[in-house]
Amino acid sequence: MHEMAIAEGILEIALDYAQKNDAARIERIGLLLGELSGVETDALSLCFSSLVQGTPAEHAALTWERVPLMGRCHDCGRELRIRPQDYLCPDCGGGMEIIGGREMRVDFIEME
Ligand SMILES: [Zn+2]
Numbered sequence: 583m584h585e586m587a588i589a590e591g592i593l594e595i596a597l598d599y600a601q602k603n604d605a606a607r608i609e610r611i612g613l614l615l616g617e618l619s620g621v622e623t624d625a626l627s628l629c630f631s632s633l634v635q636g637t638p639a640e641h642a643a644l645t646w647e648r649v650p651l652m653g654r655c656h657d658c659g660r661e662l663r664i665r666p667q668d669y670l671c672p673d674c675g676g677g678m679e680i681i682g683g684r685e686m687r688v689d690f691i692e693m694e
Contacts, residue, residue, distance in 0.1 A: 585622055588686065589629035593639060595688050600638050605693035608639040612692075613646040616685035618666065638693075651683030
């Protein structure tokens, strides 16, 4: 399951970070999830809560921020929010390069 692998990765990062900082407890984990990352947050929360039992992250709140899909035009340099499969610049018809919206990473970790 896609979300289980992601949850494992998040937990690994958080535990590693807590260990390096001598933290006893992880309070909150913030994620950045791009519109194109395709992460099911319900499934992710479920996987995460099943993994954290007995770890310093057992009571950690998993939160996330959605990152919209953003593109930049190759020709005129315009940056704007785009829709999936709609990668042409509305001004000049040039091809858009994706500059945001693929994120799937840990943004911050709060601990005690
Ligand atoms: Zn353009």
